[in-house]
Amino acid sequence: GQNIDQPTEMTATEGAIVQINCTYQTSGFNGLFWYQQHAGEAPTFLSYNVLDGLEEKGRFSSFLSRSKGYSYLLLKELQMKDSASYLCAVMDSNYQLIWGAGTKLIIKP
Amino acid sequence: DVKVTQSSRYLVKRTGEKVFLECVQDMDHENMFWYRQDPGLGLRLIYFSYDVKMKEKGDIPEGYSVSREKKERFSLILESASTNQTSMYLCASSRYRDSYNSPLHFGNGTRLTVT
Numbered sequence: 001g002q003n004i005d006q007p008t009e010m011t012a013t014e015g016a017i018v019q020i021n022c023t024y025q026t027s028g029f030n031g032l033f034w035y036q037q038h039a040g041e042a043p044t045f046l047s048y049n050v051l052d053g054l055e056e057k058g059r060f061s062s063f064l065s066r067s068k069g070y071s072y073l074l075l076k077e078l079q080m081k082d083s084a085s086y087l088c089a090v091m092d093s094n095y096q097l098i099w100g101a102g103t104k105l106i107i108k109p
Numbered sequence: 110d111v112k113v114t115q116s117s118r119y120l121v122k123r124t125g126e127k128v129f130l131e132c133v134q135d136m137d138h139e140n141m142f143w144y145r146q147d148p149g150l151g152l153r154l155i156y157f158s159y160d161v162k163m164k165e166k167g168d169i170p171e172g173y174s175v176s177r178e179k180k181e182r183f184s185l186i187l188e189s190a191s192t193n194q195t196s197m198y199l200c201a202s203s204r205y206r207d208s209y210n211s212p213l214h215f216g217n218g219t220r221l222t223v224t
Contacts, residue, residue: 004151033212042113042199042215043152087152097213099151 002026004100006088011106012078020073020086020103028093034062034073035087037102043087046073075105083107112136115200115216122223128187130219132200140203141183142213143167143175145196152199158183190223197221 003025012018024032031050035043049055049064049071061074075082088100116131134141142157144167154167156175164175172194176184183202187194197220201213 008149035213040218042217043213044215045212048212089152096154097152099153101149101151 002090002092002098004088004090004098006086006100006103008101009104009106011108012075014078014080014107014109016078017074017076018078018105020075020088020105022071022073022088022100024069024071024088024090024098024100026090026092026098029066030091030093030095032062032064032071033089033091033097034071035089037085037087039084046086078107080107080109113200113202113214113216115198115219117219118217120219120221122187122190122221124191124223126187126190126223128190128221128223130185130187130198130200130221132183132185132216133181134183134202134214135181136202136204136214137180138202138204138214139180140205140211141177142201142203143173143183143185144199144201145169146199146218147196155185187221190221192223195221195223 006022034046037043047062054063059076064071085102085104087102089097113134143155144152158164158177174186197218199218200216203211203213205211
């Protein structure tokens with residue numbers, strides 16, 4: 001079967017760095033997405049990786065290793081507004097998205 | 110910016126009622142999707158559509174149907190609401206079919222409670 005695993009909850013301190021991991025087993029691979037979802041709001045697109053390596057976008061970076069079925073989202077200089085759930089999703093060979101359950105990130109002052 | 114609008118933010122319905130959830134997108138996207146989101150579970154795909162009058166079953170279509178009469182509008186129908194359909198329903202759209210780098214744009218969700 002297809003499976004996406006990510007931690008349920010993480011806590012970090014304002015100003016620090018946090019890494020949210022995502023491992024996957026899917027039927028084929030056409031890329032991995034990260035979305036951010038604040039409580040009570042819609043998910044919003046953060047990043048897309050299809051090739052191995054690190055993609056950087058300001059304070060956020062996303063890494064992919066296809067051979068290991070592994071990705072992480074790195075958040076630097078954490079701000080209180082980064083408190084949200086972070087959703088990992090993989091696009092399989094049929095261009096269907098398989099979603100993880102999400103990681104709730106709590107930022108403490 | 111793409112705007113995906115869901116007609117209701119909160120709905121309370123009784124068991125057995127027929128429920129309509131409406132979704133409209135304003136960017137001429139080809140693809141539209143209906144998901145439900147429940148605590149501890151990933152987003153689960155109910156139905157999707159790649160074109161007008163076209164629909165495909167997702168992972169959990171039982172108890173639901175959809176309609177796409179116009180490109181911009183995608184409706185989710187609960188034929189006879191049941192308590193296990195209490196959930197957050199999210200509509201989404203994306204630009205291209207079979208495109209690996211076509212992120213989803215989500216509406217703000219409809220929180221449906223069935224009593």
